[in-house]
Structure formats: structure tokens, C-alpha cells
Amino acid sequence: MTNRIETPAPRDSLATYLKGRRARLNPADFGLPTGRRRTPGLRREEVAQRADISATWYTWLEQGRGGAPSADVLDRIARALLLTDVEREHLFLLGLGRPPEVRYAKSEGVTPRLQRVLDALEASPALIRTATWDVVAWNKAAAAVLTDYGALPPEQRNILRLIFGDPRVREAQFDWDSVARFVVAAFRADAARAGAGAEVQALVEDLSRTSPEFARLWRENDVRHYGEGVKRLRHPVLGPIAFEYSAFAVDGRPDLGLVVYNPATAEDADNIRKLVAARDVSAS
Incomplete structure (x- = not known):
């Protein structure tokens, strides 16, 4: 008998990723109070405010509920969570099943x-x-x-x-x-x-x-x-x-x-x- 490895559903993967990215952020870096926080990182409401989206909608995303987010919403969340380019791409793959549209940035040379x-x-x-x-x-x-x-x-x-x-x-x-x-x-x-x-x-x-x-x-x-x-x-x-x-x-x-x-x-x-x-x- 072989053990079957359960893979999370796309919505669950997105929810887990959002929670993990939110937890790594330091509230003090954003001028937010750090006392009396039950969990590390920013609160859901704080991320929603930074992304200029509904706190309820963001909560649903972290709970694996609701429909697929739009590209605009994911872009706002990526900025709110200070995601790198590769992290932003991963967010889009989880949320929409495709990478984001390319954002051209002028090259500053090579390493x-x-x-x-x-x-x-x-x-x-x-x-x-x-x-x-x-x-x-x-x-x-x-x-x-x-x-x-x-x-x-x-x-x-x-x-x-x-x-x-x-x-x-x-x-x-x-x-x-x-x-x-x-x-x-x-x-x-x-x-x-x-x-x-x-x-x-x-x-x-x-x-x-x-x-x-x-x-x-x-x-x-x-x-x-x-x-x-x-x-x-x-x-x-x-x-x-x-x-x-x-x-x-x-x-x-x-x-x-x-x-x-x-x-x-x-x-x-x-x-x-x-x-x-x-x-x-x-x-x-």
C-alpha cells in the first residue's frame, strides 16, 4: 500500500502563501504599534488597508473563500506585502494560474x-x-x-x-x-x-x-x-x-x-x- 500525498487546492495554496508573507512583515517597519499582537506580522486589516481593498475580501482570500481575485487586486496585495518580482509571479500563479503581465524596467547593467x-x-x-x-x-x-x-x-x-x-x-x-x-x-x-x-x-x-x-x-x-x-x-x-x-x-x-x-x-x-x-x- 502506497501513501498518497495530498496536494492543497489552489485556493488553499493561495491562502497559505498570503498568511506566510503577511506573518514575515514587521509592523514597526510601517510605523504601526507592535504591542498586543496575538500573531507575528501585520494584521489582515492592515494589509487590506495598505492594498486599498476590503478587509472582508482579503480575509476571505486568506480563508480560501470567494471567487478568483482580479489581477489588479493581486497587484495591490503584492505591493502591500512588499513582494519581490519572483514572489509576485508566484502569487499570480496561485491566484490566477498564470504569471502577471510583464513590467518593463530599464536595465542598470550586470553583476x-x-x-x-x-x-x-x-x-x-x-x-x-x-x-x-x-x-x-x-x-x-x-x-x-x-x-x-x-x-x-x-x-x-x-x-x-x-x-x-x-x-x-x-x-x-x-x-x-x-x-x-x-x-x-x-x-x-x-x-x-x-x-x-x-x-x-x-x-x-x-x-x-x-x-x-x-x-x-x-x-x-x-x-x-x-x-x-x-x-x-x-x-x-x-x-x-x-x-x-x-x-x-x-x-x-x-x-x-x-x-x-x-x-x-x-x-x-x-x-x-x-x-x-x-x-x-x-x-x-
């Missing part, structure tokens, strides 16, 4: 640990880009093979600006038309997925003014998944070179994406290492 991940890829150009395709971190191989992002002002470290505005980047593409079409479609999908539609408007308007080709491709409204594939470049020193590229989400940072270009051959990898070493010598 030293994430930069060390890039630096460990000695022969593989790798970069971190935002949802609006601004490059915020890269390794030495990327600077040597793709673009020397460090030599550009921050506002110019944007992949679309480079594809449509830098003649050297354009010349390096084997099939610029196909690359440009793919980049615009994948960019549109990434920006929408991250909820960054408003944030990219200025960039889109600027590129549409300066590049008729971008304006035409943007009007086509195509979307594509970046995923993985093969990229070929004409490098001024290395000559023709091919990469297998892969794109990864950065866990806990929905605003960032990692792209790694692995050399297709061992010879190409060795040549990239030599190029990076030569650049290091000339810079010293």
Missing part, C-alpha cells in the same frame, strides 16, 4: 558574477543585451570579432543602430538583407514580450527617420524567435568565419538576454584566441 561568466568564454564572442537590444556587457572575444562596444558611447551600443547605421557592421554581414529582416522581427518580439513597447518608440522613430530600410521592415510587422542558428561574418583580420549562436534568458533578470556565438571550427576558435591576445598586447 560582476555575470560579467565573469562572459569573460570565461575566451574563444566565444558573448554579450548581454536588454529587451530594447542595448548591449550592456560583453567579453573580449565580442569586442575583437563583433564590435568594440567599449569604444562607443553608451547610447550607440544598440544592435539595431549598428546594423542600420554602421557601414562596417553592414559590410561584415554575408547577407545583410536577411540579417536586417531577422533582427527587426526578433527585436519586435523581444520588446513586446518584455512589455517595453513604449520604451522602444523613440528608437523606432529615430531609425525610421535615418533608415528607409528599417522603416520598411518595421511596417511589415513581422515577429521571429531569436533562439539559435548559424551566423556568418566577414572579419577584416580573420576573414570569413562562422558561428553557432544561442540566446538564453538570464534567470531573475527578465530585462536581460545572453547571446553566445560559438566558433563553428576549432581553427576559428584558435584564431579568435590569437586575435584577442594580440589586442591585449597592443593595448598594454
Whole structure:
């Protein structure tokens, strides 16, 4: 005979989660009296007041009663309980069975640990880009093979600006038309997925003014998944070179994406290492 593990119903899971998050809060942090409290944390009425919802309705949620809460109510409760992004997502999954709509936040760069991940890829150009395709971190191989992002002002470290505005980047593409079409479609999908539609408007308007080709491709409204594939470049020193590229989400940072270009051959990898070493010598 096997023991059957009972799993809580969704409403019970939501109720338990709310109680636990409420209990961890310190009333003193909110300027509330701490005496004569039978249980730790805030009272239900205090959470309801902070969330600007009915105390009765909040009590029902903690008791597993009533219907499903709305996204607006869950958002208010998340703010009232000072939930982190991952805790807020979990709250929505319990309450509505789906994650919340994406809230885009402009990236403030990467952590030293994430930069060390890039630096460990000695022969593989790798970069971190935002949802609006601004490059915020890269390794030495990327600077040597793709673009020397460090030599550009921050506002110019944007992949679309480079594809449509830098003649050297354009010349390096084997099939610029196909690359440009793919980049615009994948960019549109990434920006929408991250909820960054408003944030990219200025960039889109600027590129549409300066590049008729971008304006035409943007009007086509195509979307594509970046995923993985093969990229070929004409490098001024290395000559023709091919990469297998892969794109990864950065866990806990929905605003960032990692792209790694692995050399297709061992010879190409060795040549990239030599190029990076030569650049290091000339810079010293």
C-alpha cells in the first residue's frame, strides 16, 4: 500500500502563501504599534488597508473563500506585502494560474558574477543585451570579432543602430538583407514580450527617420524567435568565419538576454584566441 500525498487546492495554496508573507512583515517597519499582537506580522486589516481593498475580501482570500481575485487586486496585495518580482509571479500563479503581465524596467547593467561568466568564454564572442537590444556587457572575444562596444558611447551600443547605421557592421554581414529582416522581427518580439513597447518608440522613430530600410521592415510587422542558428561574418583580420549562436534568458533578470556565438571550427576558435591576445598586447 502506497501513501498518497495530498496536494492543497489552489485556493488553499493561495491562502497559505498570503498568511506566510503577511506573518514575515514587521509592523514597526510601517510605523504601526507592535504591542498586543496575538500573531507575528501585520494584521489582515492592515494589509487590506495598505492594498486599498476590503478587509472582508482579503480575509476571505486568506480563508480560501470567494471567487478568483482580479489581477489588479493581486497587484495591490503584492505591493502591500512588499513582494519581490519572483514572489509576485508566484502569487499570480496561485491566484490566477498564470504569471502577471510583464513590467518593463530599464536595465542598470550586470553583476560582476555575470560579467565573469562572459569573460570565461575566451574563444566565444558573448554579450548581454536588454529587451530594447542595448548591449550592456560583453567579453573580449565580442569586442575583437563583433564590435568594440567599449569604444562607443553608451547610447550607440544598440544592435539595431549598428546594423542600420554602421557601414562596417553592414559590410561584415554575408547577407545583410536577411540579417536586417531577422533582427527587426526578433527585436519586435523581444520588446513586446518584455512589455517595453513604449520604451522602444523613440528608437523606432529615430531609425525610421535615418533608415528607409528599417522603416520598411518595421511596417511589415513581422515577429521571429531569436533562439539559435548559424551566423556568418566577414572579419577584416580573420576573414570569413562562422558561428553557432544561442540566446538564453538570464534567470531573475527578465530585462536581460545572453547571446553566445560559438566558433563553428576549432581553427576559428584558435584564431579568435590569437586575435584577442594580440589586442591585449597592443593595448598594454
